[in-house]
Structures are given as structure tokens and as C-alpha cells.
Amino acid sequence: MRDNFSSKTKDTLFKRAGGRCSNPNCRKPTSGPHTETNKIVNIGVAAHITAAEKGGPRYDSNITSEERKAVENGIWLCQGCAKLIDSDEKRYTVDLIKKWKEISEEAALLDIENWDEVHSKTTNDKEIIRFFSQCFDRPAFQDKFSQEGSNEAFDKAIEDTIIAINTGCLRDRNGNVLFKSYGKSYLLDFE
Ligand SMILES: [Zn+2]
Known part of the structure; x- marks a missing residue:
């Protein structure tokens, strides 16, 4: 069974990354307006750092189902970067992905902390x-x-x-x- 993220967890991951892709070399915005006024366009995904189910990329059998679907095991990425990390597990390791997340959350924090200064x-x-x-x-x-x-x-x-x-x-x-x-x-x- 897949340990999918809840909508709340996805939303938290999205907002903690400032709505941008968490690959520090990308940082692409992932959402915008839809032509229908009550809808949005989203090109971001809440990706699992260790896979949601057995056999998936970077699967860790030592963590519980709860831990697998927790905010700590997720990273907000654009669709391209989500595909990228899953296509080469040797290059995109759990440690590297966690580092991306940390750097991007720090960048998102700098954005909100420095906004006024930047615009003065x-x-x-x-x-x-x-x-x-x-x-x-x-x-x-x-x-x-x-x-x-x-x-x-x-x-x-x-x-x-x-x-x-x-x-x-x-x-x-x-x-x-x-x-x-x-x-x-x-x-x-x-x-
Ligand atoms: Zn990206």
C-alpha cells in the first residue's frame, strides 16, 4: 500500500518551500492562475524523499507508515525535478535531497525576512x-x-x-x- 501524503501535508510542503521547486539549482515557481477564476494551475509535486511504497525510489523499510507520509519525508519539487530525482537514485541520494530541502526552506525564509530591505x-x-x-x-x-x-x-x-x-x-x-x-x-x- 502506498503511503500517500495528505492534502494538508502537501500544502505544508508547498508553503515551506515558498511555493517554488526545492532543487536549489531550479527554484521554479510552481503555481499560478487558471482561466477559470476559482482554479489554479499547479506544476509542483510533493515528492517522497524515501518512497511511498516498497520497490519505489530510495525506499526505507526501517521507517513506519506514519513516518513515510509525514512532512519530514516530503520535498516540494517541480514536475521536471521530481522526475529527475527518481531517474537516478545513485546521484540523487536521500542526503542530497534533504540538503536541497534545507537550503530551499532557508531561501524561502530569507525571501520573507528580506523582502522590505530588498525593495528599499x-x-x-x-x-x-x-x-x-x-x-x-x-x-x-x-x-x-x-x-x-x-x-x-x-x-x-x-x-x-x-x-x-x-x-x-x-x-x-x-x-x-x-x-x-x-x-x-x-x-x-x-x-
Ligand atoms: Zn525544479
């Missing part, structure tokens, strides 16, 4: 670009490639930087927040 005259594109340059100001991008510990460390730095630019939150290798600013969607001239 004190923040402009120059400040955001300055944040981006801070993101690139790290040893992994400056040492000669031969001095960098491994390709893996370099790849990790690239990944962290892309996430920082998308979410406005730069973290070190251990997940601690180094700088907070605004993601690229705040750039006025960003296309």
Missing part, C-alpha cells in the same frame, strides 16, 4: 554582484589546480557557488553560513 533603495544590483564576487573569492578558485586537494573539492566549490548565487546564501564545506545576501532573482536586470 539600499539594495541594488551592485551589492548583489559584490556578494557574487565574494562567492568566487575562495581558495578552490584561486590556487593552481595542481594545489587543490582533488577534483572533488573543486566540483564541490562550484556546486556550493551555484547554490549561493541562486539562493543568496553562501555556506562553507560544513554547511555553516558565511555570507547572506540575495539570490540572482533579485537582480533587476537579470534575464
Whole structure:
């Protein structure tokens, strides 16, 4: 039997992600108006982090049915990203998906906390670009490639930087927040 999420759980996941896809490299809005005035268009899904039923992606037999359909086991994604995580379980691990969820909820929180500041005259594109340059100001991008510990460390730095630019939150290798600013969607001239 599938441990499906309740409508309330789906709604909670949707709202905790700020209504956007929780893949930090995506963050696509997932809902909008339908032509019929009392309906909405939704392209988001409440995806299971560990599968809803045996045989599904990332299934965990050690958790209960209740835990399987709890908010903690869900992530809000756009349809494309939901398909993506289920097509390659080795790449999209439970740990990675949980990290996406944490980063996206943090980004959604920054959005509501910083909204007024972002829309006042004190923040402009120059400040955001300055944040981006801070993101690139790290040893992994400056040492000669031969001095960098491994390709893996370099790849990790690239990944962290892309996430920082998308979410406005730069973290070190251990997940601690180094700088907070605004993601690229705040750039006025960003296309
Ligand atoms: Zn997505």
C-alpha cells in the first residue's frame, strides 16, 4: 500500500518551500492562475524523499507508515525535478535531497525576512554582484589546480557557488553560513 501524503501535508510542503521547486539549482515557481477564476494551475509535486511504497525510489523499510507520509519525508519539487530525482537514485541520494530541502526552506525564509530591505533603495544590483564576487573569492578558485586537494573539492566549490548565487546564501564545506545576501532573482536586470 502506498503511503500517500495528505492534502494538508502537501500544502505544508508547498508553503515551506515558498511555493517554488526545492532543487536549489531550479527554484521554479510552481503555481499560478487558471482561466477559470476559482482554479489554479499547479506544476509542483510533493515528492517522497524515501518512497511511498516498497520497490519505489530510495525506499526505507526501517521507517513506519506514519513516518513515510509525514512532512519530514516530503520535498516540494517541480514536475521536471521530481522526475529527475527518481531517474537516478545513485546521484540523487536521500542526503542530497534533504540538503536541497534545507537550503530551499532557508531561501524561502530569507525571501520573507528580506523582502522590505530588498525593495528599499539600499539594495541594488551592485551589492548583489559584490556578494557574487565574494562567492568566487575562495581558495578552490584561486590556487593552481595542481594545489587543490582533488577534483572533488573543486566540483564541490562550484556546486556550493551555484547554490549561493541562486539562493543568496553562501555556506562553507560544513554547511555553516558565511555570507547572506540575495539570490540572482533579485537582480533587476537579470534575464
Ligand atoms: Zn525544479
